[in-house]
Amino acid sequence: MDKLFVIKIGGNIIDDEAGLTSFLKDFSSIKEKKILVHGGGKLATRLASQMGIEQQLIDGRRITDAETLKIVTMVYAGYINKNIVAQLQCLGCNAIGLTGADGNTITAHKRIKGEIDYGFAGDIDTVDISFISSLLKGSDLVFAPITHDKKGQLLNTNADTIAQELATAMSGHYEVVLIYGFEKAGVLMDAENDETVIPEIDPGYYIELKSARVISAGMIPKLDNAFSAINKGVKKVVIGKAGNLPLLIDGKSGTAITNSEQL
Amino acid sequence: MDKLFVIKIGGNIIDDEAGLTSFLKDFSSIKEKKILVHGGGKLATRLASQMGIEQQLIDGRRITDAETLKIVTMVYAGYINKNIVAQLQCLGCNAIGLTGADGNTITAHKRIKGEIDYGFAGDIDTVDISFISSLLKGSDLVFAPITHDKKGQLLNTNADTIAQELATAMSGHYEVVLIYGFEKAGVLMDAENDETVIPEIDPGYYIELKSARVISAGMIPKLDNAFSAINKGVKKVVIGKAGNLPLLIDGKSGTAITNSEQL
Numbered sequence: 407m408d409k410l411f412v413i414k415i416g417g418n419i420i421d422d423e424a425g426l427t428s429f430l431k432d433f434s435s436i437k438e439k440k441i442l443v444h445g446g447g448k449l450a451t452r453l454a455s456q457m458g459i460e461q462q463l464i465d466g467r468r469i470t471d472a473e474t475l476k477i478v479t480m481v482y483a484g485y486i487n488k489n490i491v492a493q494l495q496c497l498g499c500n501a502i503g504l505t506g507a508d509g510n511t512i513t514a515h516k517r518i519k520g521e522i523d524y525g526f527a528g529d530i531d532t533v534d535i536s537f538i539s540s541l542l543k544g545s546d547l548v549f550a551p552i553t554h555d556k557k558g559q560l561l562n563t564n565a566d567t568i569a570q571e572l573a574t575a576m577s578g579h580y581e582v583v584l585i586y587g588f589e590k591a592g593v594l595m596d597a598e599n600d601e602t603v604i605p606e607i608d609p610g611y612y613i614e615l616k617s618a619r620v621i622s623a624g625m626i627p628k629l630d631n632a633f634s635a636i637n638k639g640v641k642k643v644v645i646g647k648a649g650n651l652p653l654l655i656d657g658k659s660g661t662a663i664t665n666s667e668q669l
Numbered sequence: 670m671d672k673l674f675v676i677k678i679g680g681n682i683i684d685d686e687a688g689l690t691s692f693l694k695d696f697s698s699i700k701e702k703k704i705l706v707h708g709g710g711k712l713a714t715r716l717a718s719q720m721g722i723e724q725q726l727i728d729g730r731r732i733t734d735a736e737t738l739k740i741v742t743m744v745y746a747g748y749i750n751k752n753i754v755a756q757l758q759c760l761g762c763n764a765i766g767l768t769g770a771d772g773n774t775i776t777a778h779k780r781i782k783g784e785i786d787y788g789f790a791g792d793i794d795t796v797d798i799s800f801i802s803s804l805l806k807g808s809d810l811v812f813a814p815i816t817h818d819k820k821g822q823l824l825n826t827n828a829d830t831i832a833q834e835l836a837t838a839m840s841g842h843y844e845v846v847l848i849y850g851f852e853k854a855g856v857l858m859d860a861e862n863d864e865t866v867i868p869e870i871d872p873g874y875y876i877e878l879k880s881a882r883v884i885s886a887g888m889i890p891k892l893d894n895a896f897s898a899i900n901k902g903v904k905k906v907v908i909g910k911a912g913n914l915p916l917l918i919d920g921k922s923g924t925a926i927t928n929s930e931q932l
Contacts, residue, residue, distance in 0.1 A: 479748050
């Protein structure tokens with residue numbers, strides 16, 4: 407099986423022009439097949455405020471009303487996605503920017519209303535493995551965190567989840583390594599100290615760490631996502647600093663999430 | 670050779686929600702391979718004014734400064750392109766939305782400064798015929814009027830020109846019909862009267878019409894584009910009302926631009 411890297415980057419590096427350029431240089435140096443999934447960054451919030459649109463947040467999560475969907479479609483699928491693609495093309499990397507609507511690559515449904523109505527937020531249903539594989543033959547893919555419901559509706563979709571669903575779906579055809587790049591050096595014993603990276607977590611150790619309340623609340627969904635990917639066939643998940651991409655790939659930085667049985 | 674329709678629509682129909690929906694229904698009914706090229710519409714101007722950005726116009730042409738490029742990238746490549754793709758997907762048409770940067774499909778250079786500096790406006794250099802052909806095997810393409818220079822710079826590019834360059838480039842591999850959809854019923858003898866459509870114009874008649882000053886100034890570049898496409902191998906060019914797409918395809922509406930030698 408060919409190797410496939412699925413790499414997610416968040417707003418933090420997208421907002422940092424020099425950091426993004428350096429990351430894209432590292433990304434374009436990867437010789438294997440690769441998919442980049444990017445999040446949003448502060449530009450969407452800034453644009454909303456310039457346009458006088460109030461952002462609704464519930465428990466720190468943005469509610470995607472119609473105006474917000476319009477903004478994230480413009481910023482994520484337009485500005486950020488196309489600028490990343492143009493930069494990668496300049497670096498000799500034949501990138502294609504996509505949303506889930508393009509080629510029907512990722513379908514989702516509008517999140518079912520519970521106590522909170524998240525608006526036009528999408529939960530993923532399908533990934534078109536065969537079409538994505540055919541595109542990967544000659545190109546690298548850059549996904550914006552927007553999907554669709556196949557009924558004409560675009561949906562704002564969590565980039566971590568897109569990366570995990572893509573990695574999982576593709577793992578039947580490729581040896582997939584999923585990398586979550588963010589602002590910290592990895593999963594930390596002490597959230598304030600980048601030198602306390604935990605090099606590896608397997609399911610048993612994860613239970614231990616959780617019960618000792620070592621892991622910060624914000625990290626739990628990322629780790630749950632990572633273990634879910636591992637259980638569904640992804641070879642390896644690495645969580646670490648986006649700026650350290652070559653080291654994350656070489657296993658010299660970040661936290662590796664592994665299934666102990668695979669070792 | 671397979672038939673390929675390259676169809677351009679302008680801002681007029683993009684700003685008209687019901688008109689666009691009806692057009693996309695007609696477009697998705699075309700059984701042959703097809704490429705849609707869309708222009709902008711008023712949304713970019715509206716967004717600029719909401720953001721407090723002044724638009725520079727010289728002789729009615731928008732100057733693409735850095736802020737304007739940002740806006741058109743968001744609106745054309747993001748909002749308009751992805752909403753069209755999602756609507757087409759709903760209609761069973763497997764659309765992929767692209768800019769020239771995606772897959773390096775269309776490269777351009779920044780327009781050389783003459784008396785006027787148009788800013789980040791692109792003049793097209795290359796079209797990747799082979800990659801576009803491979804995508805057309807299973808998908809229909811939707812191009813936003815944005816290209817890139819392969820050096821990392823996105824460029825705002827005239828949608829009429831993109832349609833003409835795509836049609837011309839693809840004419841070695843397909844029997845190409847290029848359709849310019851706009852708000853009028855075709856090239857008119859009397860610009861104010863939609864019943865005065867000229868059904869066909871060949872090069873000789875074009876010279877006649879121009880010397881008699883029948884054709885309005887705004888129509889001249891469109892017709893020059895059309896004849897240039899015909900001379901470079903495009904089978905047929907039709908200019909007419911975007912809302913009449915099935916009739917334009919059947920030759921029952923609009924103005925056909927033909928090379929008399931081909932008749």
